[in-house]
Amino acid sequence: MKISGLHRQIVLSMTAIAFTVTFLVLLTSYILCYLLETYWPESYTNDNLVPSGPEWVWMAGITLIGLLLAAIAAFKLSARILHPLNAVAEGLRDIADGNLQARADVRADSMSEIATLAGNFNHLAAQLERVSGEQKFWNAAIAHELRTPVTILKGRLQGMADGVFTADAAQFQQLLRHVDGLARLIEDLRIVSLEENGHLLLTLQDTCLVSELTAVADLFRNEMAQQGQTLVLDLQAGVFRCDPIRIRQALIALLDNARQHADPGKITVSTEVSAQTYLLKVSDSGPGIPEDFIAFVFDAFRQAPAKNTAARGSGLGLAVVQTIAHAHGGQAVCYRNAQGGSVFELRWPVAAGYLSK
Structure with a gap:
């Protein structure tokens, strides 16, 4: 491995520390011997303060061994520190050049803090690629x-x-x-x-959704009737804290989705108010969203096969429903009911602690 930059500085610093410690040990030992012979001669029996040949060899050997051990330790320590740092630096260069698949290689013996840095870089690179x-x-x-x-x-x-x-x-x-x-x-x-982008602002107000949702349902009633679909409303009276325009927009998307995908039969729109949650639900009698597609049903531009391909939408309607739910601090869910049909629920909390204007 080529020793340069920070790697060389670490090795030289550790070697200098080892040399300094060894020198101080030897120097203070010599000073101690001098003080003992000068002020407490009765406790010191060596008459010659000058080290003998074997002693010089011993001191030089100890110093060299200390320096060697320090250099080896510094070399290994710098490798543990610099390998992931160099990998991150190379990854940054690759990403700057447009290669978003670049990742930093983390060694098993890397320090936890350095490994965390490399792991965070890899997470960032994965997010950028996504x-x-x-x-x-x-x-x-x-x-x-x-x-x-x-x-x-x-x-x-x-x-x-x-x-x-x-x-x-x-x-x-x-x-x-x-x-x-x-x-x-x-x-x-x-x-x-x-x-x-976090910029969807809501105009929250206490609203009786019965009239609002009934007006939306009336827009679809005739067209659904021509397809053999019966629209049933089960709306609970009460005050909902929401943006009524956005809730109407969500119901339009849900009914349009039911019109395209549901079989002839009953389509029920219902609302509920509990102590903690508001609920808007649209359910049909079949054929239901395929089980393997439910996890992706709210993704933008993802569309399940429609029975009427000529009436297929953009694939954004259910993504808008989820967006409106999130803006209200809630969530949108989809599941199959006992009759084999699909149920779409928009839930949001009673507490008005979310973004509004």
Whole structure:
């Protein structure tokens, strides 16, 4: 191993310490002998204060052995300290060069503090790699989701300009539906981004959610009825401490998800108020979210197979539900009910100790 930098300084410092200690031991021993012979001659029998040849050899040998042991100890100590530090330095250079897979190698005999430093660096590098991967995924997903409505709008408008499509009320209504979908996608992206950055502020107020949620349900009732789905409300009267606009937005996402994925049958929207928790629940009768997909159901752009592929959404609706739950200091959960259907719950605490404006 090449000895340089801090490694050399540690070895030289330890060697200097060993030499100094050995020199002081020998010097003080000689001074003690001199004082004994001068002031207490009766207790000192050696008449010659000058060391003999064998004594000089013994003192030189002890000094050399001390220096050698100090150098070996310093060499090993510096290796234990500098190996993980050099690994971290190399990892930082690799990350600066764009290699986010770089990790610091931690030796088994490294000091705990140094090993902790290297472990924290490895954790940081893993987080950077994860965030970078998620950013690439989000960029690709957003581009994919925006491309479809923009392409449709461009095609329709170009067709109307060329006279292929008649510029009548029906065409404008269709264009407006695409614009509404695009606006909703942009709003969903904005909400998820704000929550991840900690900037999603809520306007909290004491609200009776019965009228708020009933109005949302009425927007879906006819469309669900055409698909054989019956919307049932079981709303508990009482005051909920929440942002009513965001709660309505969460229910819209949950009902839209049920409309796309649930079989014909009853879809129940219910609320509960307990001493500690507020609850908004949407349940259906089947076919239910696959068990292996439940863990990912609230991830952005992750979509389970839909029965109506033409009506597939952006994959952001349930991510928005989770975002709204987190902003209220709560959580969103999904599980299967006894009938084999899906249950989505948005829970948030009664205590209003979370971010608001």
